Amino acid sequence: MLATFLITLREGLEAALVVGLVASLLRRRGHAEWLPLVWIGVASAALICLGLGLALDLLSVELPQRQQELFEAVAGLVAAGMMTAMAFWMRRAGSSMKQQLEGQVEQALGTRSGLALILLVFLAVAREGLELVFFLLALAQQSTGWQVLGSALSGLLAAALVGVAIAWGGLRLNLARFFRWTGVVVLLAAAGIAAGSLRALHEAGWWNGLQQLAFDLSHILPADGIPGAILAGLFGYVDQPSVGEVLVYALFLLATLPAFLVPARKPAAALQA
Amino acid sequence: MTPLALRRTIRLGYATVAVLALGVGALGILSWRQHQAGGARADAGDAVAVAITDRGCEPDSLTVPAGRVAFRILNRSSRVLEWEIVDGVMVVEERENIAPGLQQRLVARLAAGEYAITCGLLGNPRGRLRVTAGAAPAAPDLRELIGPMAEYKVYLTLRSASLAAATAALVEQMRAGGDAGPVLAAAHAAYQRIRPASRVMQAELDTALDGRAQDFAAGARDPAFTGFRRLALDAADAPAMAARLQQDVTTLLARLEETMVPPDRMLAGAALMVREGADTADDALAAAMLEGAARVLTLLAPPARRLDAAATARAEALLAAARQAPASRRHDDFVALAEALSALRDTLGLR
Numbered sequence: 001m002l003a004t005f006l007i008t009l010r011e012g013l014e015a016a017l018v019v020g021l022v023a024s025l026l027r028r029r030g031h032a033e034w035l036p037l038v039w040i041g042v043a044s045a046a047l048i049c050l051g052l053g054l055a056l057d058l059l060s061v062e063l064p065q066r067q068q069e070l071f072e073a074v075a076g077l078v079a080a081g082m083m084t085a086m087a088f089w090m091r092r093a094g095s096s097m098k099q100q101l102e103g104q105v106e107q108a109l110g111t112r113s114g115l116a117l118i119l120l121v122f123l124a125v126a127r128e129g130l131e132l133v134f135f136l137l138a139l140a141q142q143s144t145g146w147q148v149l150g151s152a153l154s155g156l157l158a159a160a161l162v163g164v165a166i167a168w169g170g171l172r173l174n175l176a177r178f179f180r181w182t183g184v185v186v187l188l189a190a191a192g193i194a195a196g197s198l199r200a201l202h203e204a205g206w207w208n209g210l211q212q213l214a215f216d217l218s219h220i221l222p223a224d225g226i227p228g229a230i231l232a233g234l235f236g237y238v239d240q241p242s243v244g245e246v247l248v249y250a251l252f253l254l255a256t257l258p259a260f261l262v263p264a265r266k267p268a269a270a271l272q273a
Numbered sequence: 274m275t276p277l278a279l280r281r282t283i284r285l286g287y288a289t290v291a292v293l294a295l296g297v298g299a300l301g302i303l304s305w306r307q308h309q310a311g312g313a314r315a316d317a318g319d320a321v322a323v324a325i326t327d328r329g330c331e332p333d334s335l336t337v338p339a340g341r342v343a344f345r346i347l348n349r350s351s352r353v354l355e356w357e358i359v360d361g362v363m364v365v366e367e368r369e370n371i372a373p374g375l376q377q378r379l380v381a382r383l384a385a386g387e388y389a390i391t392c393g394l395l396g397n398p399r400g401r402l403r404v405t406a407g408a409a410p411a412a413p414d415l416r417e418l419i420g421p422m423a424e425y426k427v428y429l430t431l432r433s434a435s436l437a438a439a440t441a442a443l444v445e446q447m448r449a450g451g452d453a454g455p456v457l458a459a460a461h462a463a464y465q466r467i468r469p470a471s472r473v474m475q476a477e478l479d480t481a482l483d484g485r486a487q488d489f490a491a492g493a494r495d496p497a498f499t500g501f502r503r504l505a506l507d508a509a510d511a512p513a514m515a516a517r518l519q520q521d522v523t524t525l526l527a528r529l530e531e532t533m534v535p536p537d538r539m540l541a542g543a544a545l546m547v548r549e550g551a552d553t554a555d556d557a558l559a560a561a562m563l564e565g566a567a568r569v570l571t572l573l574a575p576p577a578r579r580l581d582a583a584a585t586a587r588a589e590a591l592l593a594a595a596r597q598a599p600a601s602r603r604h605d606d607f608v609a610l611a612e613a614l615s616a617l618r619d620t621l622g623l624r
Binding site for chain 1: 276279282283286287289290293294296297300301303304307352353357361362363364365366367369370372373375377378394395396
């Protein structure tokens with residue numbers, strides 16, 4: 001029961017984080033009229049996943065594992081790249097807002113970056129969606145009562161609530177801080193997605209190097225416990241990662257975080273205050 | 274984006290979502306009805322069951338035949354787990370997110386060999402999965418079939434040139450008059466060598482070129498009866514018939530040149546030709562048919578042997594027997610060979 005709740009929570013959190021951040025970002029830039037496009041991106045990704053899952057189920061076709069893993073890997077790499085670009089774009093926008101004149105930077109959000117954000121939302125939902133649909137379908141077929149399915153759906157609901165909380169919290173933050181901290185969060189999440197893409201590539205049979213176990217935290221912080229599941233959902237935490245995954249995670253953060261945290265023209269002290 | 278364009282985009286987006294929702298709703302209803310009917314998991318009974326406990330797999334050693342194997346993985350441990358079939362460090366198949374107390378199904382196509390299965394926690398000993406070469410074929414590695422396809426293409430090109438030359442000689446002979454028998458037989462035999470391809474890829478032209486009188490409504494007098502066999506039966510109007518035949522051959526060769534014959538069609542065409550040729554009285558013609566079929570078999574035997582050595586050897590033995598047998602035994606030998614060739618389509622997992 002708790003396990004199914006945590007699985008759907010974990011799978012849903014990543015998407016919720018991205019959707020929540022994008023939604024609050026659009027609102028802060030005074031682009032609330034773009035929000036329907038976000039919901040359209042979320043809904044169409046969810047519906048496509050659900051439709052695909054149902055169609056495969058109907059045809060009694062098993063999920064082609066390699067293709068699914070490959071899709072997850074490619075979508076993950078694209079999403080990680082877009083999230084990095086988004087973080088740096090936010091940093092630039094944030095530092096140019098000394099007077100916090102929101103209207104001044106409005107043009108920074110051009111049509112193209114706006115559409116890119118929608119695509120990011122679509123990818124984030126579609127990436128986790130397919131696996132979730134199969135999990136839910138299997139649950140629906142195997143469980144006799146509604147309890148297991150109910151706990152799975154409440155896991156999803158909890159993930160959605162976290163997304164709402166992120167969007168809401170983002171709205172309450174001071175604008176400069178918002179850009180600063182959400183940028184760090186976005187980079188951490190992107191590092192997790194990039195490392196996860198390496199795992200997906202391995203499971204798709206495309207990458208077999210560096211598969212030794214790096215460390216085993218499954219007794220201290222198991223990924224299917226509550227804190228572990230939340231960390232896994234938000235930042236791609238894995239309790240038994242391979243050396244390759246740890247390397248990707250570390251190298252990704254080494255390459256992006258210092259560049260992101262170096263103050264751009266604006267004194268960092270003011271931001272950290 | 275102007276407000277107007279944005280509004281239009283949003284309206285379009287809502288329409289897309291509505292269409293998707295309708296489609297998914299319909300799929301959902303279909304799926305639900307199918308599950309009500311109980312048909313969806315009819316084959317759940319023959320799945321190989323593996324239970325994962327906190328300490329390992331039960332049983333920890335499995336033996337299954339090669340080919341499509343269904344596994345039912347039951348999670349009896351206290352943790353969510355992922356189950357994998359591993360070949361060295363390569364993951365062959367896997368199922369994620371199996372919650373405690375639940376079971377999930379996994380269907381894998383496995384080639385013969387030794388595999389390992391994961392059993393929950395990484396510290397747990399891995400289980401053994403032995404896949405034996407059985408009657409059930411594994412999926413062919415498509416890369417293995419590209420080589421034979423390409424080689425067959427080369428063979429077709431070479432044999433097409435011989436057929437074109439033989440046909441030209443035939444037309445020449447018909448025009449000049451005199452005994453056309455030997456040239457006609459040579460051209461007919463040349464056609465048999467590529468007939469596995471034309472029989473299935475260009476069926477209409479094949480009928481025009483090599484149709485048998487008994488297959489037409491009015492028999493030998495039917496106006497649609499043309500080709501090699503018509504020329505052999507009836508000398509009337511022979512030059513025009515030969516010209517028509519040459520035209521058909523030219524069209525056929527041009528079309529075949531643009532075609533890549535898939536392995537399944539190669540086998541199906543060879544089997545059809547051999548079966549239809551079971552009552553051939555002419556030894557040279559029968560030998561040419563076997564030559565055409567032999568080319569297909571030689572090319573596809575190596576990948577087929579890896580999947581089912583016995584079925585491949587049987588087809589090869591029947592071919593050798595048919596080549597040596599006297600005309601009196603031809604019917605039975607040809608029918609048996611046709612069946613063996615057809616069976617290889619299943620061996621290769623092609624139908």
